[in-house]
Every structure is written in C-alpha cells, then in structure tokens.
Amino acid sequence: MNDQTLTPEERAANLKGMGSSRKRVEDVRFTQGKGNYVDDIKLDGMLFGDFVRSPYAHARVVSVNKEAALALPGVIAVLTAEDLSPLGLHWMPTLAGDKQMVLADGKVLFQGQEVAFVVAEDRYIAADAAELVEVEYEELPVLTDPFEALKSDVVLREDLEGQTEGAHGPRKHHNHIFTWEQGDKDATEAILAEADVVAEEMVYYHRTHPCPLETCGSVASMDKVTGKLTLYGTFQAPHAIRTVVSLISGIAEHNIRVISPDIGGGFGNKVGAYAGYVCSVVASIVTGKPVKWVEDRMENLMSTAFARDYWMQGKIAATKDGKITGLWCHTTADHGGFDACADPTKFPAGFMNICTGSYDIPTAYLAVDGVYTNKAPGGVAYRCSFRVTEAAYFIERMIEVLAIKLNMDAAELRRINFIKADQFPYQSALGWEYDSGDYHTAWDKALKAVDYEGLRAEQAQRVEEFKAGKTRKLLGIGLTHFTEIVGAGPVKNCDILGLGMFDSCEIRIHPTGSAIARLGTISQGQGHATTFAQIIASEIGLPADDITLEEGDTDTAPYGLGTYGSRSTPVAGAATAMAARKIRAKAQMIAAYLLEVHDDDVEWDVDRFAVKGAPERFKTMKEIAFAAYNQAIPGLEPGLEAVSYYDPPNMTYPFGAYICVMEIDVDTGEWDVRKFYALDDCGTRINPMIIDGQVHGGVTEALAIAMGQEIAYDEMGNVKTGTLMDFFLPTAWETPNYITDYTVTPSPHHPIGAKGVGESPNVGGVPCFSNAVHDAFRPFGLVQSHMPHDHWRIWKIANGLGMHG
Amino acid sequence: MSKMHVKLTVNGKEVEGLAEPRTLLIHFLREDLKITGPHIGCETSHCGACTVDIDGKSVKSCTTFVAQVNGADITTVEGLTNDDGSLGVLQEMFREHHGLQCGFCTPGMITRAHRLLQENPNPTEEEIRFGMAGNLCRCTGYQNIVKAISASADMLNAQKEAAE
Numbered sequence: 001m002n003d004q005t006l007t008p009e010e011r012a013a014n015l016k017g018m019g020s021s022r023k024r025v026e027d028v029r030f031t032q033g034k035g036n037y038v039d040d041i042k043l044d045g046m047l048f049g050d051f052v053r054s055p056y057a058h059a060r061v062v063s064v065n066k067e068a069a070l071a072l073p074g075v076i077a078v079l080t081a082e083d084l085s086p087l088g089l090h091w092m093p094t095l096a097g098d099k100q101m102v103l104a105d106g107k108v109l110f111q112g113q114e115v116a117f118v119v120a121e122d123r124y125i126a127a128d129a130a131e132l133v134e135v136e137y138e139e140l141p142v143l144t145d146p147f148e149a150l151k152s153d154v155v156l157r158e159d160l161e162g163q164t165e166g167a168h169g170p171r172k173h174h175n176h177i178f179t180w181e182q183g184d185k186d187a188t189e190a191i192l193a194e195a196d197v198v199a200e201e202m203v204y205y206h207r208t209h210p211c212p213l214e215t216c217g218s219v220a221s222m223d224k225v226t227g228k229l230t231l232y233g234t235f236q237a238p239h240a241i242r243t244v245v246s247l248i249s250g251i252a253e254h255n256i257r258v259i260s261p262d263i264g265g266g267f268g269n270k271v272g273a274y275a276g277y278v279c280s281v282v283a284s285i286v287t288g289k290p291v292k293w294v295e296d297r298m299e300n301l302m303s304t305a306f307a308r309d310y311w312m313q314g315k316i317a318a319t320k321d322g323k324i325t326g327l328w329c330h331t332t333a334d335h336g337g338f339d340a341c342a343d344p345t346k347f348p349a350g351f352m353n354i355c356t357g358s359y360d361i362p363t364a365y366l367a368v369d370g371v372y373t374n375k376a377p378g379g380v381a382y383r384c385s386f387r388v389t390e391a392a393y394f395i396e397r398m399i400e401v402l403a404i405k406l407n408m409d410a411a412e413l414r415r416i417n418f419i420k421a422d423q424f425p426y427q428s429a430l431g432w433e434y435d436s437g438d439y440h441t442a443w444d445k446a447l448k449a450v451d452y453e454g455l456r457a458e459q460a461q462r463v464e465e466f467k468a469g470k471t472r473k474l475l476g477i478g479l480t481h482f483t484e485i486v487g488a489g490p491v492k493n494c495d496i497l498g499l500g501m502f503d504s505c506e507i508r509i510h511p512t513g514s515a516i517a518r519l520g521t522i523s524q525g526q527g528h529a530t531t532f533a534q535i536i537a538s539e540i541g542l543p544a545d546d547i548t549l550e551e552g553d554t555d556t557a558p559y560g561l562g563t564y565g566s567r568s569t570p571v572a573g574a575a576t577a578m579a580a581r582k583i584r585a586k587a588q589m590i591a592a593y594l595l596e597v598h599d600d601d602v603e604w605d606v607d608r609f610a611v612k613g614a615p616e617r618f619k620t621m622k623e624i625a626f627a628a629y630n631q632a633i634p635g636l637e638p639g640l641e642a643v644s645y646y647d648p649p650n651m652t653y654p655f656g657a658y659i660c661v662m663e664i665d666v667d668t669g670e671w672d673v674r675k676f677y678a679l680d681d682c683g684t685r686i687n688p689m690i691i692d693g694q695v696h697g698g699v700t701e702a703l704a705i706a707m708g709q710e711i712a713y714d715e716m717g718n719v720k721t722g723t724l725m726d727f728f729l730p731t732a733w734e735t736p737n738y739i740t741d742y743t744v745t746p747s748p749h750h751p752i753g754a755k756g757v758g759e760s761p762n763v764g765g766v767p768c769f770s771n772a773v774h775d776a777f778r779p780f781g782l783v784q785s786h787m788p789h790d791h792w793r794i795w796k797i798a799n800g801l802g803m804h805g
Numbered sequence: 806m807s808k809m810h811v812k813l814t815v816n817g818k819e820v821e822g823l824a825e826p827r828t829l830l831i832h833f834l835r836e837d838l839k840i841t842g843p844h845i846g847c848e849t850s851h852c853g854a855c856t857v858d859i860d861g862k863s864v865k866s867c868t869t870f871v872a873q874v875n876g877a878d879i880t881t882v883e884g885l886t887n888d889d890g891s892l893g894v895l896q897e898m899f900r901e902h903h904g905l906q907c908g909f910c911t912p913g914m915i916t917r918a919h920r921l922l923q924e925n926p927n928p929t930e931e932e933i934r935f936g937m938a939g940n941l942c943r944c945t946g947y948q949n950i951v952k953a954i955s956a957s958a959d960m961l962n963a964q965k966e967a968a969e
Binding site for chain 1: 836846882909939946
C-alpha cells in the first residue's frame, strides 16, 4: 500500500480511529479464557482469608472465641477488631466522610457484617475454620425502616453519640446522618401554593445491588525484604485505593503498588473500600505471606455496596395547560449502618439535584435526609453517575403523575416543557449548567420511529377489548426522556476524600511509529483498550492497531480517579486527546524541520504534516516518530511523549429518548417487552459497536431493576435476596432485543465533543420500563405503584384495581 | 482430610491428581490444573460462568465434585481454540459481533454455546435464547451473544458442507 496513492478518507479509515466500529482488542484473550481476574492470581505460598459474619442485623458482640478455629490444622490466624485496633485499622474512613468498622467493634449493625477474618492454607480450611469461631451475640432491637429510625430511641451508631455535627452539617437525631438542601425552598413553596395544578406523590426507588458477575476480592502481598506492599484487587479506582491504603495503614505511598487486573464487571460495586481488602493487607503483614480474599455471591449481595433505597416525596406544579412552574422534592435516604456512599465530597446525595431532568423548570427545591438503619452500607452509583438514576426516575414518574392529573398525553406534556435547543448552555434551578442538548429533535425522532400515535390507538382499542371481556392482556407504552450528568468532575467542586476528580493519560510514541498509552482509569468491560486507542489514532495519525493501552497499575499509570459515573470518556478521554495534541504539536515542529520550512508552513492531514500548498511534500507521523529519536533537532528535546492531567471545565450532559411497549397479563402479572427503542445522544461517537453494546447491557440492567431485582429485608433485618435464586438477573430468555438509535449533539467543552454513554441506558431504562407498567394500568385508575414490578406486584396492582372480578 | 486419586481427560490431555472427596470440580480445574478459563460467579448453579463440557454435556462445575466425574472427558473454553492457536469459530464470532464486554461470563457462554450447536446445529433465535438461559451475562444484554451464536451456526454449517 503506497501512502501517496490513498485518498485522505482511505488513510483515515486505515487508522481505525474515532467513528470506526473497531473490533475489540481485549477479546482475543477473553474468548480463550485467558483473562487475568483477581481470583486467577496465584502467588507462591499464598494463604486464603474468609470472614465470620454476623447472623444478626443488630447485636452486641459479647465475645469471640477463636480457640477451636486456631486448633484446626492449616489455620494460620484469626483476626478480630481487638487485633486490628493497635494498628488503628479496626475502623476505616468511608468515601462519604463517615467511618466504618472493618471488623465488628463491640457490636454489629447489619446482617452479614464482618466479625472475624480467618486466614488458612486454602479456601476450604478457611471456610471450615470460620464455622469454628464462636461468637456470642446479644440481640438488639432492629430498625429497617428509615422513617421509624428517625423516630426511634434505639441508637444505632453509639460511636457517634452526642455528635450533633456530621460530615455534611448538623444531625437532627441520633440516627440521622445529614440534610442536604438545594434550590429555593420559599420560592418553590410559594409557587406550589398558587399553582393551577399540583400533583403530589411518593416515589420509592427500592434498594438493589450492582451484582457484577465477578464478586469483589483482593490479593495482598507484603514483601518484608523490600518493605513494598503489592495489592491486587477489584478496584474501579486503583490510584485512590493506593492513597487510602497509605493514609490508613501508614505505609508510605511509594511503597504501595495497587494493581487492578481484569475486572469482571463493576457497575459501581467495586468503587468502595471493603473490609476484605483491609483484612487481606493486614493478614499479609502479619503472616508475611500473600493473602487472597474473594467473597462468594451471598457475601457480595449481603455486605458490599448496595444501590438506591431513596424515598422521594414529590410535588410538581403546573399551569392548567401543562407548563411546569415548580418542583419540590424531599428524599429520605436509607444508607444502612454506615454512610459509605460513593459520592464526591460536597455532594452527600450525589447529583440528585439533576432531578429537574430535561425540563425547563424555573423554580425548584430539593432536600435529602440521610438515615442510618440496620442494613448493609453503600449507596453506590449502580451503572449511573452519582444518584442520577434516582433523580431521573423521580422526575420521569412525576411527569407521568402530572399528566394523569392534567388528563394530558405524557409525550406532549414532556414536549411542551423540554429545555429548548437555543437555551443551552442552560442554567438549572438546582444549580447545574447543562452543556448542550436538542431534546425536541430526539423526542420527535423517537415518537416517529415507534409510530407513537398508532400505538396509542392500539392501546385504546385494547382497553375496549379488555372491558368487553375479549382479552386479559393490557398494553403499556413507557416513555422516558432523560438527561444525565456525568464526567465528574471539575476539581473546583468535585473531589473524593480530598482527591480532585481530574483524570490522566500518558502517551509514548516508539521510534518505529507505534505507541503505548497509560491512563488513570480502569476498564471493567467498557473496552478502553479499544476505544482510547481510537482517540489517539485520530489525533496523531498512527493506526489504532499499533497503540497499546494500559491501565490499572499504579506503578506505571499516571494518577487518576478511576472508572465509574461514566467519567472515563468525558475526563480520561479528554486527557487522552489533550496528550495526543501535545505530541502532535511537537511533531509539527519536527516535520517543519525535516521539510525545511517554518512551523506555520505545515498543516495536519490525517496522518502527516504537509507543506501548505504543496501536499506532495510531507512527513508522516511514522517518519516524524523516527526522526524524534535519531536526529538532533535544534531547540527540541529528543523523544516523543506527553502526559495530560485533565481537569474538566464542566460535567457533560448526555441525554436520550426511550420508548417501551409492554404486554401485561392481568391474571398472572406476567409481562413481555414487545418493543424497546433507545435513542441516545452521547455527543461524538467513538465506536458505534461499543456504544450499542453498552446500551444493550445498560437497558438489560434497567429491566432487571424495574421488573424484579431488589435487596429485600424482613423486619428482623434478614436479607431475603441473598442468592441468584432470589435476586433477579434476567437471562437471555426474558431479555428482549433492543432497537438503538442516536442523535449527535457534541459537548462544546470536551476536546472531542464526547459525553459518555455507559450509564445512560440504565438511567433512562428504569423509568421507561416502570412507566410502561404504570401506563398499562392508567386507563383503569393507577397513579403510582412502587418497583420492582415483579409478577406478584403487578398482579396486586390488577387486584387492587378490581380487575380480577 | 484424606485425598482420593482422580484421573481426567481435560482438553484432550490426560491429567491426574489428588483431591479431597469434597473438592469441587471448578476448584480442581482452577487451583490444581491452573485452568482458569471457567470462572466462579455464584456457587449455586445459577450464573453458568463455570460451565464446562463433560462427556458431551454442559455441566456447571461449581456444583460438581471432581470425584463425581472421575474418568470423564472434559472440555473447557481453552480447548475450543484451534490447534494452530487461532480463535475457534465461536470465539471468533463472539469477537466479531461484540458478544462480550468484561469477559467474565464468556468462557462459560462459549462452552455452553459449543454444546448447544452440537445438540442443535440450526437453532432459531428462540432456541438459542432458551438454550443459553442457564448462563448469565451482566454486560451485553445477550443481543450480540445471540447474534454471535447464530453466526457461528451458519459458519460451522458452511464449513461442514464444504468438507462433504
């Protein structure tokens, strides 16, 4: 292939850069079973740790007797809070400014809480020994309802007794964590008092769990000779973990190497720091041997970070012709026994204040009260940016409730309230500046694609047939227009544990014109090794196939805050483009020198710099790379590499229009998704194949959440959904096919205009499925019913509406 | 605990070792034989990440004792790569159709799909979805997995036809 005979378009296509559905480079390993996940790591002499966990949701720990366990051959150690306390490691800081017990310190606050850590020669012996640890408990009254907890005399967190000031302001009660207020309370209440119409509803978003297929785990290896700790683990933020480990253990940060190997899905579950990580480190220090800890599925569902559990009381005000004038929301947030939410420090309820959604709502007020209960800690963003899915679910339900009150079509109500394209950048009543959007175009495209009017006619006919006794199946049309806020975030207002939420990329071009790039993020299936190479390919004109991507090793990768909240493309993707542009700027000077012209007399052309007006005189990036290493160029250092730490000026605001058509059997409560249309606008599209894959997966997780998945407790605080028998993960059989579509509204402040897409489908999907269920029953009088909409709950809706005769 | 002698054929090779009666097949494969393709996702037979092929049947190795399968012929995803080291048809089609993301379910998926296509060389979409319902994926929403298996069936049938 001769470079000179190819058109610029052909040369661009050969790069497999941005816009190409490039096949994933990761897959060659994964399809052959050659991934390297944490449980695949085996080190010489490695021991295995397992937890003794509390069977009670609230109890005093009277005593722990290790004798029988220690007597079992193969058992090396049994650690309790007493053993960790001299090191100051029996408690650890949470990401939310609270602290959390690593091992039960006098009491337990949720079922499954870690009480003791058994270290043995293999995992079978460790499990046996965990059974032999005798723990005497004294049961305490259990609080599983956050509203009750705020009234109860029972003190859950005795360690905080008398502490009236929390990490986020005053505490109103001994089981209260924080109040977070945004917007204008008085103005909103005045609007509610005067409005033509006010719709009010409690919208509950139930507790669920990200449940990645790989559970959490770690392997700690303390080398006593070098004093260096290597910690492998399921970390969505390896650099932050290194800093946290250093701060809490006192080991100097340069002596800690954190490695996130391949990660079998994260979805927010692997953002937090868990007792298992800390115990594996301590056990390795104590025993001088590598120690592995990998939780089982039941431990994962019971003890590592849950998601949601928000009780959102809403009021929405409108004129009689449907123009929304105000929005009010009070949320009671059940955080469990410790506040271990993974949110930027200044946002104890995450970005819940995106709850005005896609609508031009002039006045709004939001208050969130965090509450302790006897449930597992967490509150992570399960495939969403911090609390954005709660916000989207809230506003998209409130719109439907208002539509019922106004007796209006919910699609039309949305349309007349959308922020208009010419209003961007748009300042929301709750404090955000939306970067770009064109909601009307997306909405019209979506309604047309599904023949919305035809569907409504079919639905009306179905209602008639149902009333005439000709069918027992209803038709629901679920609508959602969501706006996300992702890409946390600007250092001026976003940090986690004081670490600014910038991200980073370092690129080194090798002499022969291939490259390696390292980032501060870590892929958990998103395909970073594929897509970030595409950004570089487009920016510097080297083929993506010649660019290696590495992430997850803190000894080699530049510091970054990791992958969650759809921040990789908006933040690290921007850093990648900026680092590439630094390289291109140097390459321009090298090219000009080689071509013996002034720097300004060359121009970039896909994969080369050419002399302006003389395109036949050029130097390709490959040639420039070689020159960077073999020529003494006056005024330039040898080599060709760059690093960028990117502090985003703003978040990005991806959006989308989703429509679901669902058939519901009123006698069995069974549902069937007949059609699901997902239009996403994530700005510039880097790899359409991967975007579609993200949408398929995210909508499927939304299907699970909306239609059956929950972490449920009984009144004793027992987890009722601790295995995959009870915790709903859809199979290929229940999961529908999805129709994907898109519009492109680039982010004006992002170097390549990309906004992030991985979490949009979950944020948009949940209200869409839930609205479909509600919509099916709307003609029969249903206003609001809580998720998850499993068969039993749908049957109960029908029964409650008198549809069973 | 006393150990017993086990002998297996794994991916065409005869292997043997000592295992406790309670040792699960998945642990024997992963810990003793260092065959780490099959993964552990649930330990209750629900997720299928541990699926291997035993004497012509798809089996979840997380709930099978190695003692139960003494003498068996076992294939894991590692055994589905071509002899020259290139990707097998299913592996290639999963890559081609973006049938995987994090890769954790993939070894079980491909191993199950391998058996499904032996059982039914011309499956409909519905038959693929039913036949794969014992294997969970959290990333892909299955749409591209179904596509990959369907494309594999076509390719395998074409190869067979060409050989005849």
